[in-house]
Amino acid sequence: MAFWRTNERAITVVSVLAGSLVLWELGARISHVPQFLLPAPSVVIADLFKAPGLYAINSLATLRVTLTGFGLAVLLGVLLAVAIVHSRIMEHSLYTLLVALNSLPKVALAPLFVIWLGTGSPSKTTVAVTIAIFPIVIDTALGLRSIEPDVMNMAKVMRASRWQILRRIRFPHALPAMFAGMKVAISLALVGTIVGEFVAGGDLRHCAGLRLHHTARCARYSSILYNRFSRAAADALAPFAAAARHSR
Amino acid sequence: MTVGFVSLSHVGKTYASPRGDVVALADINLEIEPGEFISVLGPSGCGKSTLLKCIGGLETATTGDIRIGGSPLAGPPRDLGMVFQTDLLLDWLTIVENIMITAHFKRLNPVIIRKKALELLALFGLDGFENRHPWELSGGMRQRAAICRALVDDPKLLLMDEPFGALDAMTRDDLNMEMQRIWMRSPKTVVFVTHSIPEAVFLSDRVVVMARNPGRIENDYRIDLPRPRSLAVRGAAEYSRYLTEIRDEFARLGVLKAE
Known part of the structure; x- marks a missing residue:
């Protein structure tokens, strides 16, 4: 209980973030949405590690x-x-x-x-x-x-x-x-x-925006997604878009 | 008539407004002796704060002449301290730093002023609070600190604009006593604006009564009560006589209803 009280904020933030990732992953797997429309976070992360230097x-x-x-x-x-x-x-x-x-x-x-x-x-x-x-x-x-x-x-x-x-x-x-x-x-x-x-x-x-633009153009369908997310986190999104292209 | 330390002759102040000119002050004549404690008493809207701002050089009079120590006024004079209705302490500074702002702005020796600040704080019973922030203090303590800030460079003239108006009755009595004590320790010329008749009579050598539309001086009372005055003086017949006299004056002016 004491642990909860002192770290309430941190625990809430971490669980909300982790929870949405889990939901996303489950949703992508269960719903049978084609991967080029909505790749699961695990796919995105895997793609990120295929070329970490490039994204970095x-x-x-x-x-x-x-x-x-x-x-x-x-x-x-x-x-x-x-x-x-x-x-x-x-x-x-x-x-x-x-x-x-x-x-x-x-x-x-x-x-x-x-x-x-x-x-x-x-x-x-x-x-x-x-x-x-x-x-x-x-x-x-x-x-x-x-x-x-x-x-x-x-x-x-x-x-x-x-x-x-x-x-x-x-x-x-x-x-x-x-x-x-x-x-x-x-x-x-x-x-x-x-x-x-x-x-x-x-x-x-070298720029995430170009990478986004390039991959999106190739993937076409994912452009809607990258438009929505690019504002929030461009660097998280680059591997995401790349994964969409990759999976096609 | 002798020329005082603060001397106002035929002072008028007119504000231009879209609906025509508003006369805030009309033909004010006032001579204040050095070391005199004078209260300016009047209903709200009678221009007493405007008068104080004119003496402090914060507002320019439209007509007439204001002299302090014989020289005509051009902006706030040297040797002026001012206490306002609220304490105006800066939240991001400690109490002693708030007082030190006087030294910074007036370019005074910070070592000497700091020493003086700590002395004054002790005098006002605020020793031990010098490193606290304003929000940690009660309203009365904050206003005490504000008075310390105005007094720290020992100004010759102290202007106070309803300084205790926002405080509760008990704190107000308490600060009236302290104000008298501090003033008697080193008498300086004080112009004290208030709308409390008992407060004005208790503190002052002289009470100037103002009326409104237009703001003007209606009467001038000399308060001959021996000092130091204790709170018990408020039971004295002399004190009550002054109160009645001033109250009757306001009734005559239509500010207070007699019945």
Whole structure:
């Protein structure tokens, strides 16, 4: 009982994950669905171990672009938010521009980035940054701005400079909102990277997105599945799609 | 008429609103002596907080002249401490770090201020709480810490905007006693905004009564009660006479109903 109480969360998470894998496996085996439509997890794992190096290299390349894109989005996003909070002109110009840009589907811009930056990682990183930066700017600006008016009055009475207010009051106050933005941004950075890889793929050898695209094209039927899952876990999905192709 | 440490002549404050101008303060004249404890008493909406913000340089008066120590006001003056309605302690800092923010913002020697902060905390019965976070303290203790933050660099002028308004009656009495004790230890000019008549009379040398529409000073009472005043003074006939007098004034102004 004591073990359960101290590890309740971990136990729940592990059993939910393991349970769904077992259900998936049983479902795939009992229902007689053709393997190219729904391969069992055991088949996927087996396929993964046939060429672990290939998947590892592809996943690492994707991971690297995702993290670079995320890091740049955080850096740029926080700087933009600080500018927006501190200058009315920046708020009216930059903020408006950002909102307008966000309503634009970045997927549509991806081919443009490829034309400008080539098919290497810069274009993919750019797609990741443009998608991931938005929640960071919005949430950080909100956090920096939502200071109680009397707290600002208190700082003014103490003759604090704008920089001091930013460093000692606004920034620590904004941290929870910033982390909320980052939580959304990290998954968006992955989406952006995969989108970039779909479009830029071309002559690139190492990326999970290309691997996905390639295998899916070969398997055709599994494209529905990979579309659904690619957002969640590209690196888990690559062997899955490969298994579907393999089993055909 | 002598010119006080804080001197307001013909001060007015008008806010522009879509439905026309709103006169928050009209022709305020007030001279405050150095070391005087003065309460500004009035109903809500009479502009007493606006008046305090004008003295603190947080709002600019539309008309008239405000001088502190003889020099005209341009933004918050040096040697000013301010206590607000809520404690405004920053949750991510400990109590002593919250007080040290005064040193950071005013660019004072952190070693000296830290020593002063610990002394003040002890004086307010908060020794042992310096490394706690605000959420671990009761409302009364938090407001005590906020007062320490305002007093830590020994300002000449202390502005207090209904500082005990959010506290329960017992804590309020307790803090009134402590406020008096601290003030008597090193008398500084205090402008104390409140809507409690007993609190104003208990603490002050002078009580300024304000009325609304437009915000103006209606009367000025000198409170001649010997110090230190104990809570028992509230039973004294002198004290009750001041209370009655001020209450009658508010009744005359239509703020309080006589019956």
